[in-house]
Amino acid sequence: MLKKQINIAIVGLGTVGKAVLRLIMAQQSNILNRSGIDITIKHLCVRTSPQNMDASIQPLLRDSYEEVLKDPNLDCIVELVGGIDTAFHIIKTAIEQGKHVVTANKALLALRGEELFSLARKNNVCIGFEASCAGGIPIVRSLIDGLLANSIRGIFAILNGTCNYILTQMATQRSSYKHALLRAQKDGVAESDPSLDTSGMDAAHKIAILSSLAFGLKVDFSSIFIKGLENIELVDIQNGEKLGYVLKLVSAAYEVDTGITLWVRPVFLTQTHALSWVHDTFNAISVYGDINGHTLYYGRGAGGNPTASAVVSDIISIAIGTLSAFFQHTRNWQDLNTRIDQIHVRKTAHRFYLRLSVFDTPGVLTRITYILSKQDISIASVLQKEKSEHSFTRSTNIIITTHHTKEESLVQAIKEIDQEDFIQRKTISLAILDEFPEFPPH
Amino acid sequence: MLKKQINIAIVGLGTVGKAVLRLIMAQQSNILNRSGIDITIKHLCVRTSPQNMDASIQPLLRDSYEEVLKDPNLDCIVELVGGIDTAFHIIKTAIEQGKHVVTANKALLALRGEELFSLARKNNVCIGFEASCAGGIPIVRSLIDGLLANSIRGIFAILNGTCNYILTQMATQRSSYKHALLRAQKDGVAESDPSLDTSGMDAAHKIAILSSLAFGLKVDFSSIFIKGLENIELVDIQNGEKLGYVLKLVSAAYEVDTGITLWVRPVFLTQTHALSWVHDTFNAISVYGDINGHTLYYGRGAGGNPTASAVVSDIISIAIGTLSAFFQHTRNWQDLNTRIDQIHVRKTAHRFYLRLSVFDTPGVLTRITYILSKQDISIASVLQKEKSEHSFTRSTNIIITTHHTKEESLVQAIKEIDQEDFIQRKTISLAILDEFPEFPPH
Known part of the structure; x- marks a missing residue:
């Protein structure tokens, strides 16, 4: 040797x-x-x-x-x-x-x-x-070496251990975001100022680097859509569970029609999704190559020793x-493929989960479904629970899931819905992420 | 460039x-x-x-x-x-x-x-x-490059897509081994002579190569314990499910007291085990390093394109x-670390699942538990279902799970049990694999 x-x-x-x-x-x-x-x-x-x-x-x-x-x-x-x-x-x-x-x-x-x-x-x-x-x-090595024979079509990843720990705590301990964050800080998993992690910024830095390797893309960092965990409520995690979903902060970079879309955001994953079993401070990266298909890499993403x-x-x-x-x-920042455009997430389509807080008056659901249909948004499921007879308030939650819809249509619909008198507080929306198709249909 | x-x-x-x-x-x-x-x-x-x-x-x-x-x-x-x-x-x-x-x-x-x-x-x-x-x-690259800073402590892997496909078919379609194999052949996933795969031999070749990379071990191939799928029955997969287990053909190479043990065998995994979600023809390899802990690599292990x-x-x-x-x-066959011994699986300990087919006569369970206790085998659970009143046979199944026990003790106990008159057919035993400890206790 x-x-x-x-x-x-x-x-x-x-x-x-x-x-x-x-x-x-x-x-x-x-x-x-x-x-x-x-x-x-x-x-x-x-x-x-x-x-x-x-x-x-x-x-x-x-x-x-x-x-x-x-x-x-x-x-x-x-x-x-x-x-x-x-x-x-x-x-x-x-x-x-x-x-x-x-x-x-x-x-x-x-x-x-x-x-x-x-x-x-x-x-x-x-x-x-x-x-x-x-x-x-x-x-990094897998992208610059092991996968060299492939054109990469998509990366979907859990890249921030702090956020994943907080979400795991919320789901398993039934704690609020605030309590889960405190617990993460106590366990040495979150900084005293956790905002770099919880805002999604740290994950965005990482997906920017991985995208430049995977796609030879010169990433315009400011145009990455970044949404953190700060506004996540336990009730949505619980509602998601009932529908068969797990909430994760996912970082993604993948081919859409005319370019690559990059985003970091909390999304619901189906329970069979390859990232759905990644808990606590673990990270995982799913990579979709055109030749070898789906590979996934899992392990500890932070901490001194790893x-x-x-x-x-x-x-x-x-x-x-x-x-x-x-x-x-190997190409990365050096060989900028300027033909690749970054496509804003609003131009892409997802399924969505909506939680509407409404004053329960006649015609509410009719009005909501009318506004959604105007934007061509097709409803997959609706759940409105009966209120307890002893309830003092007239407010209730309506949970709606949609079929695939362009996000800008959804944003427009929510904007309109939230102007209605029966809306008690701003509507919560979360994207639902299906498993990326391993190989595109022929 | x-x-x-x-x-x-x-x-x-x-x-x-x-x-x-x-x-x-x-x-x-x-x-x-x-x-x-x-x-x-x-x-x-x-x-x-x-x-x-x-x-x-x-x-x-x-x-x-x-x-x-x-x-x-x-x-x-x-x-x-x-x-x-x-x-x-x-x-x-x-x-x-x-x-x-x-x-x-x-x-x-x-x-x-x-x-x-x-x-x-x-x-x-x-x-x-x-x-x-x-x-x-x-x-291979991850072991010879990305994990170079680590001493590897263990590898646990699903390395044969054909076997994993057959087991997935059995579990999801409730089919017998024979039917699942036919289906695999029909789907182009198994050869017309499938024995290289189903015997565990193909997986053993792969774990031998990975072990030589991970441990610098000169593998004595003939001393790898290899057990295939051929005798797996649907009833055991179903019993395992009820107990919270998934059956997988696992290839393993890991540190035990005085050396490395290598084996390929069908084992029950707890449903939280990192390999338990790997289905169909997919492969996955868990690697435990002393510095970076648990990493896992998942993807398509066979087929032309991958x-x-x-x-x-x-x-x-x-x-x-x-x-x-x-x-x-980097070391592999060239730098043989002759100090590492290969330890036979019989000298290692696992939890076990046993299915005993017995003629239901008084004192059967007493006799079985007595023989197990003589070998210092501690019972974790026993399940003997009540027979239907209309049952024509006197035979029944007793399902026993054990606490950790050295396999040679279990083999000895089963040998003794199978000589009893009340035993209707040879006792089935399957190891239950817990998640490998990510870092050894201090």
């Missing part, structure tokens, strides 16, 4: 940085034995000296990454500071100094990946970013030389 | 060979656009000229692979003839002529992979074998140069 050494610097020692450090220190000889690669940590760049650290790492601590990047023996930097501006500057400087880069920074790659990838190619170095999407699941697993596999692949070869050969 | 040409010869034009040919002819420019690799088919080696073939391929047809392998411009051969002896000779000759090899031949690699891999390394060429395990699922997808991704990776680099760097 060939043996090779790679000298690395780790920049940033948060949860992931510490896990990478621990993994390399503990597994150095195992990794050497397994791959012939000897990973040597030469520098650890931290703003403030970490507490309770092993004495052996003291000599490796540096407070300036600029100095570190001048080391001619350094092969690769591992950027784990997060954020946009500083991280961009670190990676740019490293590339200009001829160093390879490994990063877990999805926000940076989603927003400014194009510049960095192009710069890296010019400087003949590569960027490893397996850790940026779905942590411990080797999905992310470190991805970071270290990138370091090893850089040392072996394979990542550079893929980087030079 | 770098551009490169690779000249290939396809040897064998069965289902997979034809699919590879079709894929390359149809997607040549897409693949070039995606990866910079121009795949050129220089030779098609067939024993008898295929019927209804495109006129354009006539000039490529050859009847002797020996002549083809002398072509100095040939880079890579794709061996798709199957079987052992001829395939071995083709691959050996190709390697000696300095050609890279891509093969889907699991039987050959499971039985004689070690010789071929060692020969390939000596001759500085590589063998691509993504297609040998689980067709369209890039599991297998061709794997073959072509290997051809592209050989042209890019990545497969050779991995081949030189």
